[in-house]
Amino acid sequence: xxxxxxxxxxxxxxxxxxxxxxxxxxxxxxxxxxxxxxxxxxxxxxxxxxxxxxxxxxxxxxxxxxxxxxxxxxxxxxxxxxx
Amino acid sequence: xxxxxxxxxxxxxxxxxxxxxxxxxxxxxxxxxxxxxxxxxxxxxxxxxxxxxxxxxxxxxxxxxxxxxxxxxxxxxxxxxxxxxxxxxxxxxxxxxxxxxxxxxxxxxxxxxxxxxxxxxxxxxxxxxxxxxxxxxxxxxxxxxxxxxxxxxxxxxxxxxxxxxxxxxxxxxxxxxxxxxxxxxxxxxxxxxxxxxxxxxxxxxxxxxxxxxxxxxxxxxxxxxxxxxxxxxxxxxxxxxxxxxxxxxxxxxxxxxxxxxxxxxxxxxxxxxxxxxxxxxxxxxxxxxxxxxxxxxxxxxxxxxxxxxxxxxxxxxxxxxxxxxxxxxxxxxxxxxxxxxxxxxxxxxxxxxxxxxxxxxxxxxxxxxxxxxxxxxxxxxxxxxxxxxxxxxxxxxxxxxxxxxxxxxxxxxxxxxxxxxxxxxxxxxxxxxxxxxxxxxxxxxxxxxxxxxxxxxxxxxxxxxxxxxxxxxxxxxxxxxxxxxxxxxxxxxxxxxxxxxxxxxxxxxxxxxxxxxxxxxxxxxxxxxxxxxxxxxxxxxxxxxxxxxxxxxxxxxxxxxxxxxxxxxxxxxxxxxxxxxxxxxxxxxxxxxxxxxxxxxxxxxxxxxxxxxxxxxxxxxxxxxxxxxxxxxxxxxxxxxxxxxx
Numbered sequence: 001x002x003x004x005x006x007x008x009x010x011x012x013x014x015x016x017x018x019x020x021x022x023x024x025x026x027x028x029x030x031x032x033x034x035x036x037x038x039x040x041x042x043x044x045x046x047x048x049x050x051x052x053x054x055x056x057x058x059x060x061x062x063x064x065x066x067x068x069x070x071x072x073x074x075x076x077x078x079x080x081x082x083x
Numbered sequence: 084x085x086x087x088x089x090x091x092x093x094x095x096x097x098x099x100x101x102x103x104x105x106x107x108x109x110x111x112x113x114x115x116x117x118x119x120x121x122x123x124x125x126x127x128x129x130x131x132x133x134x135x136x137x138x139x140x141x142x143x144x145x146x147x148x149x150x151x152x153x154x155x156x157x158x159x160x161x162x163x164x165x166x167x168x169x170x171x172x173x174x175x176x177x178x179x180x181x182x183x184x185x186x187x188x189x190x191x192x193x194x195x196x197x198x199x200x201x202x203x204x205x206x207x208x209x210x211x212x213x214x215x216x217x218x219x220x221x222x223x224x225x226x227x228x229x230x231x232x233x234x235x236x237x238x239x240x241x242x243x244x245x246x247x248x249x250x251x252x253x254x255x256x257x258x259x260x261x262x263x264x265x266x267x268x269x270x271x272x273x274x275x276x277x278x279x280x281x282x283x284x285x286x287x288x289x290x291x292x293x294x295x296x297x298x299x300x301x302x303x304x305x306x307x308x309x310x311x312x313x314x315x316x317x318x319x320x321x322x323x324x325x326x327x328x329x330x331x332x333x334x335x336x337x338x339x340x341x342x343x344x345x346x347x348x349x350x351x352x353x354x355x356x357x358x359x360x361x362x363x364x365x366x367x368x369x370x371x372x373x374x375x376x377x378x379x380x381x382x383x384x385x386x387x388x389x390x391x392x393x394x395x396x397x398x399x400x401x402x403x404x405x406x407x408x409x410x411x412x413x414x415x416x417x418x419x420x421x422x423x424x425x426x427x428x429x430x431x432x433x434x435x436x437x438x439x440x441x442x443x444x445x446x447x448x449x450x451x452x453x454x455x456x457x458x459x460x461x462x463x464x465x466x467x468x469x470x471x472x473x474x475x476x477x478x479x480x481x482x483x484x485x486x487x488x489x490x491x492x493x494x495x496x497x498x499x500x501x502x503x504x505x506x507x508x509x510x511x512x513x514x515x516x517x518x519x520x521x522x523x524x525x526x527x528x529x530x531x532x533x534x535x536x537x538x539x540x541x542x543x544x545x546x547x548x549x550x551x552x553x554x555x556x557x558x559x560x561x562x563x564x565x566x567x568x569x570x571x572x573x574x575x576x577x578x579x580x581x582x583x584x585x586x587x588x589x590x591x592x593x594x595x596x597x598x599x600x601x602x603x604x605x606x607x608x609x610x611x612x613x614x615x616x617x618x619x620x621x622x623x624x625x626x627x628x629x630x631x632x633x634x635x636x637x638x639x640x641x642x643x644x645x646x647x648x649x650x651x652x653x654x655x656x657x658x659x660x661x662x663x664x665x666x667x668x669x670x671x672x673x674x675x676x677x678x679x680x681x682x683x684x685x686x687x688x689x690x691x692x693x694x695x696x697x698x699x700x701x702x703x704x705x706x707x708x709x710x711x712x713x714x715x716x717x718x719x720x721x722x723x724x725x726x727x728x729x
Contacts, residue, residue, distance in 0.1 A: 018326075030500075031563065033329065037147035038566055039181055041334040042326055053369050056466040057475065057565050063341065065178040066363075068462045070474055070564030 005046065005069075005077040006058060013047040014079030016040060031073070039063040040077065089137045089248060090165075094158060094189060095173035096182055097144030098455070098570040100201045102126070103231040104173055105141040106579045108241065115586040118157050123496070132241055140167065146181070146568075148188045149295060152499050156297065162194050163282050168248050171240070173199045176206035176213055176228070177571060179348055183340035190222065191257045193283040197225040197247050199240050204230045205571050210353040218347040223255035232576045257285065258339045260332065263323055267316040268292065274312060278305040292317050293329040359455075359572040366459045376463055379456070380482065387443050387486060391517060394439035402431045420611055421604065429603030432646050433596050436487065436687070440517050441591055444486040445584040448479075453575035458567055465565050471548055472555025473498070474565040477507045484514035488684060489595055490587060492691040502560040505696055509554055509704060512684040512692070513547045515540070518647035519680055525651050527676045530664040531729070535673060543680050546715070594694055595687035602645055602686050629717040630678070631724075632671055633658075643679060644686050650679045669729040674716050682712035 008014055019035060019042075039062055040046070049066070050059040057068050095101050105113070109128025118125045126141035142161060143154035162170060172189055174182040189196055200215050219226040225243045229236030259265060271288035280287055280301060290298040291313040303310045317328035324331045356364075365371050406423065451457045457479060465475030476497050484491035488511055495507040515523065528536035555562070609615065615638050619626075622637035635657045643650035654675075655661045663672065683705055684692065692701040723729055 031561070033147075033149055034566060036330060036333040037149060037184075038568075039184065039337055041330060041337055043334065044337070050367060052367070052462060052466065053372075054466045057462060059367065059462065059569070063180045063337070064344070065181050066569040068458070068465070068475070068565055068567045068569055070465060070469075070566065073564040073566065 002078045002080060005048065005060070005074045005079050006051075006071060008048040008079065008081065010048055010050055013045060013082045015082060016042050016044045016046060016077060016079050018042060018078050020076040020078060035073070035077070038067060039065075045082070046079065087135050089135050089169070089245075090140070090167045091137055091169045091171055091244060092140045092142055092162065092167040093171050093173060094142045094162070094185075095144060096146055096175060096178075096185055097568065099144070099173045099175035099182065100231045100576075101141060101144060101173045102583070103576045103579045104171075104199060104201065104229070104237065104240075105139060106576070106582055107231055107234055107237045109139055113582070115590075121153060121157060123153050123157055130241075133245055135245060146185060148185075148192065149293070159192065162189070162192055168195065169244055170194045170196050171199055171244060172196055173201050173231075175570070176200050176203045177209050177211060178568075179206075179211070179213065180337075180341050180344040181568075183343055184337055186222070187258050187336055187340055190224070190255050191283075191286050191289060193257075193286065195247070196255065197227065197240075197244055198222070199231075199236070200226050200228045201231050202571075202573075203228050204233075205359075205573060208353070208357050208359070209571070210351040212349045212351070214347045214349075218343070221343055221346065232574065258336065260335050264292075264320060264332070264335070267320065271309065271313050271316060274306075274309045275302070278302075278309070280305060288313070289332060292320070293332050294327075357571075362572045363459070363569070366456065367462055372459075372463050376460055383447055384485065387440065387447070388517060388520075390443055391439040392521075395435045398438060399431060399435045402427075402434065417611070421607055424607040424610070425604030426600055428607075429600035429645075430596070432603065432649075433592070433599045433687075436518070436646060437588060437591055437595075441487050441490060442584060442588055444483065445490060445587045446580065448483065449580040449583045450575045453573075453580055455570050455572045458569045461565070461567060462569065471506075471510060471551030472562050473503060473507055473510070473551075474563065476565065476567065477503070477510075480507055480511050481514060484511040484516060485520075486517050488512055488514065488516050488688040489591060489691045492688055492695060493587075493590065493594075495695065499563050500560065502558055503563060505700065506551070506554055506558060508692060508695065510547060510551045512688060512704060512708065513543075513550060513681060515543060515680045516647065516685075518685075521648050522651045522679050523676045526654075526663060526672050530667075531669045531672055535669075535729075536676075539673065539676055539680065542677070546681065550711075591687075594690045598686045598690040599645060606642065606645065625713060629713065629720075630674055631720045632675060633667070636671075636675060640678065640682065644683055646685055646687070647679060650675075670720065670723055673723065673729065674720055677719055678712045678716045680712075681708060681715065683709055 002017055003014075005014065019032060019040075044062060047061040048058055049061050052058070055071055057070050058074050060067050060069055093101050093105055105126060105128065108130050110130070112130065113126060113128030115124060115126045117123065123143055128139045130137050130139065140161070142158045145152070145155045145158055148155055148159045161167070170189060172186050174186060186198065198218075200213065200218070203213065206213065215226045215228050225247055227236055227240045227243050229240055231237065260268065268285060268288045271291065272284040275284040275287050282298070287298060287302065291302055291310060294317065299310055302313075320328045320331055326334070366375055410419065461475035461478055463475070464478035468475055468477045468481075479497060480491040480494040483494050491511040491514070492508050495504045495511065498504045498507050523536050523539055527539060609618070618641070619634050619637050623634040626632045626637040627634050636654065639650050639653040639657055642653040654663070658666050660666060689701055689705055692704065
């Protein structure tokens with residue numbers, strides 16, 4: 001089942017399948033290239049470590065490093081939950 | 084004997100200890116400036132080693148060589164066009180995979196390379212052991228393990244660097260992509276070899292397959308057919324893989340980086356969480372994150388204000404104390420007035436801000452940054468900054484601004500895009516700095532009540548949020564979101580922190596002092612020409628008519644442009660008393676402080692703004708804030724007066 005990265009609970013992992021385009025337009029090449037360059041390519045395993053309070057950013061563990069990711073961005077990353 | 088000259092560039096991800104290695108290598112022989120025409124820092128230094136004079140350039144910390152940010156473009160153009168004799172790629176051993184992704188791109192750019200495998204101590208604490216010999220074999224470049232903060236491996240690194248240059252560089256093999264991609268890269272590269280481009284052909288071919296706009300343009304200018312060929316190939320790759328060609332190439336590059344990392348590192352899971360990990364958990368936890376942040380910041384502010392106030396008074400007493408001494412040398416009274424009142428007063432103004440407030444502020448900021456805590460603050464504050472269309476990193480300049488708007492304005496460089504930089508800088512100019520706080524507390528806090536002073540801050544905060552939101556909605560361009568690596572907590576390297584602070588101070592002096600002195604001089608000339616009274620009268624429709632102030636207060640506000648605390652000091656001089664309660668009504672004091680908080684960025688901040696964003700935007704912002712503050716002051720008066728609360 002494909003779900004946005006934000007719906008993973010703390011400690012859960014998933015595999016990135018795709019990245020949705022920004023519904024409000026924009027968020028084009030630059031945004032998307034940046035995600036790729038930070039290692040969030042399709043097929044990559046990510047683990048949600050923590051979610052900041054008040055719908056803040058999420059902390060993920062990916063490719064051996066810790067990343068903070070804005071929530072809006074994270075909702076557009078679709079993952080397959082791994083249990 | 085003439086020394087042989089060499090040029091080395093340091094390249095690598097952010098926070099891998101690059102600047103520490105830079106400091107270890109160059110010591111005091113360094114210089115930090117800007118890249119020509121860009122607001123990106125350029126650190127250069129020299130060292131002498133075995134008869135060589137080596138120039139070291141510290142390139143900005145980046146994750147990729149695409150064109151997402153200014154830093155990435157600068158780095159890759161430097162490597163491709165300026166062709167340094169050697170690139171020292173600083174790699175964080177504790178995050179090997181991500182770092183190798185960048186290394187592979189450097190190899191693709193066919194640059195002469197050696198690797199400093201840094202922070203092996205941190206990696207060890209995480210249970211990671213790396214076989215550096217094997218890594219060197221696989222990549223075909225020398226790999227030197229280092230612990231830069233302790234100076235371990237620096238000598239070996241330098242020795243290996245020189246040796247690599249002397250031996251003549253063997254070009255390391257780049258990575259091989261899948262067969263279907265390699266085939267296409269080769270076809271495009273063959274066509275590119277026919278035209279004359281400053282970049283390596285294979286690299287160019289990969290970049291246009293990835294859809295890199297800047298390289299595409301250059302290829303198009305030389306021969307549009309090649310671009311068309313590449314786009315056709317890219318579509319074929321997309322058909323095969325079901326993802327965009329750029330995604331496929333980036334994925335494969337990461338795949339290779341991951342494979343190499345797994346091959347050379349052995350991970351023994353540590354049973355007990357490391358200190359760094361525990362610190363991370365606590366500082367970002369739901370329960371403790373915010374209280375800790377608040378505590379840290381309050382103590383910083385308290386320390387800086389206490390120290391700043393003390394040191395500022397001391398310095399200013401000392402400097403003013405030199406007046407009789409200087410007087411002996413100046414006979415002509417008019418000249419004396421000009422030199423003393425204009426130039427020297429200006430210098431005093433600058434010195435009493437820079438040393439007591441700016442230096443400690445920067446010092447602590449760099450300590451926090453180097454330790455890793457700053458990125459945790461950005462993580463926590465992302466939600467709040469989002470409300471004004473910025474992301475967590477923008478909180479750093481905002482925090483700086485409470486001390487002084489000048490470094491804060493320059494600090495907006497950490498934002499990724501031009502739009503974010505400008506938006507953050509606009510918000511920064513609205514934040515009351517230390518000097519403004521002194522005025523508000525000294526006037527309203529002392530002669531009205533502390534509650535009213537607090538209320539002024541709440542109103543100011545509301546205004547900042549409202550204006551920030553409006554600017555966010557109105558400014559063109561897409562907002563970016565937080566995407567930031569949170570590296571391990573570590574001990575900051577004191578010498579690096581000190582040298583960074585030193586260069587910030589130097590920068591402040593260069594930017595702010597000329598304008599401070601010139602404007603002091605102008606104000607002095609106006610005073611000597613006896614123009615204060617006429618100007619006060621001229622301003623009185625606004626100051627008295629609209630704002631309900633005393634007409635002399637207009638002059639004090641003009642002085643405030645030099646530095647904000649002068650709005651209080653000059654007020655005392657003009658009114659002939661420091662017991663403001665007797666000569667001013669509470670409403671006048673509240674309105675006066677409200678205006679002081681917002682009415683104009685001080686001249687040094689304007690200077691910084693000009694440097695970062697140009698004249699036009701600086702003038703626009705300044706004029707806007709003047710009008711806005713005057714408008715708001717009048718409205719506030721008309722609300723407060725009938726209420727009769729004061």
